[in-house]
């Protein structure tokens with residue numbers, strides 16, 4: 408049996424997005440729509456289910472742009488504002504689906520969300536005047552997937568993001584690795600055979616809590632996914648000039664980019 412997995416890049420920008428308000432650099436004034444990057448997030452269709460990775464600041468208009476049909480759950484990478492603050496707009500999907508939406512993250516992420524958005528964790532009421540969410544803490548993968556969605560295995564990795572530990576996910580043969588400044592050898596080994604890797608690539612200059620261009624290129628070559636797309640890019644990385652420098656089988660992502668992967672469910676032993 409196979410399950411089709413489609414990932415749509417909702418946003419591939421850094422916390423400021425691009426164009427940056429008030430900036431007139433080459434990226435920010437570019438007419439190439441691929442230089443217009445909203446805050447970093449993805450929508451992953453796994454069979455008939457729809458899952459988000461993060462609810463960034465731009466989530467509402469990303470959902471409108473991609474006409475997202477439904478949301479069964481959200482995988483949170485970490486609670487920085489650019490990955491979380493669109494959370495209120497899950498309300499529209501709770502209302503449409505007449506039910507709660509499951510959210511998943513590490514212990515710190517879930518505690519932070521429950522503290523900042525406590526009003527979203529009440530039982531379903533009559534008015535739908537706020538999102539209704541159910542929180543789940545996910546254990547970290549030690550080589551093995553931690554849970555399944557539609558029989559597709561989900562790996563949850565702990566990656567360093569400055570002083571925080573951020574979550575990265577492998578969903579079948581797709582991997583989303585944003586907001587990190589290193590990937591351990593063990594986690595690199597768990598990415599063997601991925602079709603699509605989406606990888607943090609903040610800017611040219613080294614930065615404490617993200618991969619810079621050179622580091623991102625090096626990990627792309629080491630992990631050697633069939634295709635690597637760079638995400639979480641600032642306006643310092645202009646699309647065409649970054650594309651011209653990319654290693655083989657790698658390219659900058661752009662908002663609206665969609666990839667498909669077919670996951671074969673192994674027959675039961």
Ligand SMILES: [Zn+2]
Nearest residue numbers: 422487489586
């Ligand atoms: Zn971020």
Ligand SMILES: [Zn+2]
Nearest residue numbers: 430432435642
């Ligand atoms: Zn700029």
Ligand SMILES: [Zn+2]
Nearest residue numbers: 485487568586
């Ligand atoms: Zn972050």
